[in-house]
Structure formats: structure tokens, C-alpha cells
Amino acid sequence: MKFKAKVKNSELTVKVKISSNEVISEREIDILENKKIRGLLKPKQRRKNLIDYSGPAGVSLIEHLKKPITRYEFFFIMAQIVDATKKVENNNLFLNNLILDLRYVYINENTKEMQFIYIPVLSNHILLNIIGFMEAIAYAVKLMPNQDFDFVAKYVSFIRSLNHFNISSIEAYISKEDKDVAKQIKNQKVNVDGFIIDKPKDYYEDKMEYCNEETSILESDEETGLLNEYGSTGILDSYEKESMEVLHDNEGTMLLDANEKFNIGSYQENVHFPYLVRTSNSEIISINKPVFRLGKERSYVDYFVTNNNAVSRSHADIITRGKSYFVCDQNSTNHTYINDKVLVIKAETEIHEGDVLKLANEEFTFHI
Incomplete structure (x- = not known):
């Protein structure tokens, strides 16, 4: 499938050409x-193989997550994913046709409401991995400096513990963590059919009361999606095996305006993060996310290990919980080690100041 998106006159349009x-x-x-x-x-x-989609202006989720978000917004995103799956099933649609891809799910930067694409085809047999999509968001997310990372790591542990995507369990968890999110989702269901207001311009005026951050709507005609051959009909069961293309700034993925008031760097200047020092070249790697993934495939990871084929695509995660840090091997081929002790696959092992972390034969020193 091919996707191409743009924003014009406060409206998002996405052209999808199916195979x-x-x-x-x-x-x-x-x-x-x-x-x-x-x-x-x-x-x-x-046309026979072309569908145009429209809705309120928004940026791709992958672009939105490049900016720090709050605890509330994190759980609001998760709640909207659950809500979208319920609406698909309640309307007798096929859940596997819902596109769960960070590049092709859109979010309005003012209202934080998400917009999903549903592809109404008969031949989509890809198994939709909703838990995997939620994990991908957790790996991508950056938090405000005053936010505790712990809640993201706990949420990842919770969804991993589920035997399958369980709507009621996830809804109960989110409601327990943030009642305001549950209330907002409930308020939206009062007007479950259709956008809040038919006219896109009025959509923003009606929703501005919910905004807590000053973010500007993107310029007209700004490109918001990629045009490529990637078969984006769902997140596959294994991110390790999936071959995704690398995103570049010039591929029209709805980059933010340089003059926008929101400055990520200004939020991060005085924040202290743990870090790794790569032994081979003395490179310093800041562990600046609650779930920080290391590996050799750019599309999957937060730190890309160059010049080492022994490292797996998605090799290991470093998880932050309060003032404690853990390493979790992601079923790598050549294993993960702390101080030369091999880690159990998919089990969290605490790492401390000065410990030596090895991904296969690639060595790092961990510092707090």
C-alpha cells in the first residue's frame, strides 16, 4: 500500500493506494x-484501488512523540487505541484492517485526539498486534522533565503480562492510573458518531478549552506521510523480523516549524539522565527515555549500534523505574551480559553504576 498525507485549510487528507x-x-x-x-x-x-481519507488536521504519531508529553497524554493515547478497537468491532468491521503504524496514525496537537485509518479490504490476513503497537509507543515516548519515568515501565510490564489484548483489563488499568483520562473518553462517547463539529475550523475552537500546551497548527499543504511501498496493514507479531524503511527528514513526515514556541531542548537542558559509554569509541549515549532500546536496526531502536553484525536488530531495553534501572534482553541471537553474566531472555535484571553491559561482543559501561 502507498500512503500520502497533507494538511490544508485545517483539514487532514490521506490518499491510500491499495495493492x-x-x-x-x-x-x-x-x-x-x-x-x-x-x-x-x-x-x-x-477509484478501484484509491481511497481518500479526511478529518481534522493532525501530525503523524511518530512526529508527535518526538516532543515530550505528559503522563495524562500518554494514558490518553493508550485509551484512544483501545477505544478505536472497540468502535471497529461495534460496527461489525474487521479489526485486522485497522492501521496501527506510528507513521499513519494521526494526532491533533491541540486537542490530543487521534485519528485512525481503516482499510476496507477483503484480503488482509496480517495478524494485528495491538500490544506490540502500544509497546512501540512506549519505546518512542519522551516525557516532560518533571515526570517520573516509572509509570511507562510499569505499563509496559502490565501489557506484556497479558495473554492477549484484553480491552476490559487495559481500560481498568488506565482508569486506575488516571481517572481524568477515563472521564475524557466517556465524554467523547456522548458524541461518538462524527467529528465534534462538522466544520474543521470550528473543530479547534470548540476543543481549545482542553488544551494545556501552546502548539501551532501546521502550515497548509505541509506533507504528513510517506509515499512508499511499505505494506502498512498492521504491526506484525515480531518487530525483530519486520523490515521497516528508515525515515528521513526529507520524506515529508510533517516536521515541526522551526519557529514553533515549543522547544524540546529548553526542557531537557537541566535534566540528568543515566548514560552508557561505548568502549570501542568512547561515545556517550544518554538514556533519556523510560524504555530505551538498543540494537543494530535504525527503525526499531533508540540507539543504533554501528559496525557490529553480532548485535541483533532489537537487542535489549534499558528500563527506568524511579531511581532504579533494569536491562531486558529482547530474545537476541548472541545474548546480553552484565559484568559477563548472561541475562535471562525477556527478564529484567537490575544494572548499577559502573557495571559493564555487553550486547553480544559490543561493550558499554553504565553510569548514573
Whole structure:
């Protein structure tokens, strides 16, 4: 499939060209074209293999997560994912046709409301990994300096403990962690069908009361998506095996305006993070996220290990919990070690000041 998105006149449009071997479901396209489902971009079939989607202006989730977010917003994002899956099932649609890809899920930077793409095709047999998508967000997220990292690591541990995607369990967890998020989702369901207001311009005016941050709407015609051959019909079961293309700034992924008032660097200047020192070249790597992934595949990780084929694509995570730090091997081929002791796969092992961390034969020293 090919995706191309842009914002114009406060409205997001996404053009999706489906593969020649996929057939659009007339039943599903009829439901989506004639019924406004809040949280899903509204489709319009233009040709046999081309669908145009429209909705309130937004940036791709992968771009949005480059800026620090609050605890509330983190759980609001998770709650909206759960809510979107419920709406798909409640409207007798096929859950595996929901696109869960950080590049093709969109979020309004003022209201924090998310918009999803549903592809109404008959031939999509990819197994949707919703838990994997939630984990991907946790790996990508950056928090405000005054936020405790612990809640992200605990949420990742919780969803990993589930045998399958369990809506009621996740809803109960989010409600326990932040009742305001549950209340906001409930308020949205009062007007579950359609956008808050039909006119995109009025959409923002109606929702500005919920805004706590000053973020500007992107310039008209700004590109928001990639145009490539990547088959983005869901997150596959294993991020380790999936071959994703590297994103570059010039690929039109809705980069923020340089003059925007929100300055990430200004929030991070006085924040202290633990760090690694790579033995081979003395490089310093700041562990600046609650779940920080190391490996050799750029698309999967927060630190890309160069010039070492012994390291796996997604080799290991460093997890921050309060003032404690843990390493979790992600089923790597050549194992992870702390002070030459091999770590149990998918089990968290605490790491301390001065410990030597090895990814296969690549050595680092951990410092707080």
C-alpha cells in the first residue's frame, strides 16, 4: 500500500493506494462512507484501488512523540487505541484492517485526539498486534522533565503480562492510573458518531478549552506521510523480523516549524539522565527515555549500534523505574551480559553504576 498525507485549510487528507491483489469490501466502504465514526478518518473511494481519507488536521504519531508529553497524554493515547478497537468491532468491521503504524496514525496537537485509518479490504490476513503497537509507543515516548519515568515501565510490564489484548483489563488499568483520562473518553462517547463539529475550523475552537500546551497548527499543504511501498496493514507479531524503511527528514513526515514556541531542548537542558559509554569509541549515549532500546536496526531502536553484525536488530531495553534501572534482553541471537553474566531472555535484571553491559561482543559501561 502507498500512503500520502497533507494538511490544508485545517483539514487532514490521506490518499491510500491499495495493492492490486486486494479487493475493497463494498459492505465496509458503504458503512464508513455513510456513517461518521469518531476517531476514524472518513474514507471516500475515488477509484478501484484509491481511497481518500479526511478529518481534522493532525501530525503523524511518530512526529508527535518526538516532543515530550505528559503522563495524562500518554494514558490518553493508550485509551484512544483501545477505544478505536472497540468502535471497529461495534460496527461489525474487521479489526485486522485497522492501521496501527506510528507513521499513519494521526494526532491533533491541540486537542490530543487521534485519528485512525481503516482499510476496507477483503484480503488482509496480517495478524494485528495491538500490544506490540502500544509497546512501540512506549519505546518512542519522551516525557516532560518533571515526570517520573516509572509509570511507562510499569505499563509496559502490565501489557506484556497479558495473554492477549484484553480491552476490559487495559481500560481498568488506565482508569486506575488516571481517572481524568477515563472521564475524557466517556465524554467523547456522548458524541461518538462524527467529528465534534462538522466544520474543521470550528473543530479547534470548540476543543481549545482542553488544551494545556501552546502548539501551532501546521502550515497548509505541509506533507504528513510517506509515499512508499511499505505494506502498512498492521504491526506484525515480531518487530525483530519486520523490515521497516528508515525515515528521513526529507520524506515529508510533517516536521515541526522551526519557529514553533515549543522547544524540546529548553526542557531537557537541566535534566540528568543515566548514560552508557561505548568502549570501542568512547561515545556517550544518554538514556533519556523510560524504555530505551538498543540494537543494530535504525527503525526499531533508540540507539543504533554501528559496525557490529553480532548485535541483533532489537537487542535489549534499558528500563527506568524511579531511581532504579533494569536491562531486558529482547530474545537476541548472541545474548546480553552484565559484568559477563548472561541475562535471562525477556527478564529484567537490575544494572548499577559502573557495571559493564555487553550486547553480544559490543561493550558499554553504565553510569548514573
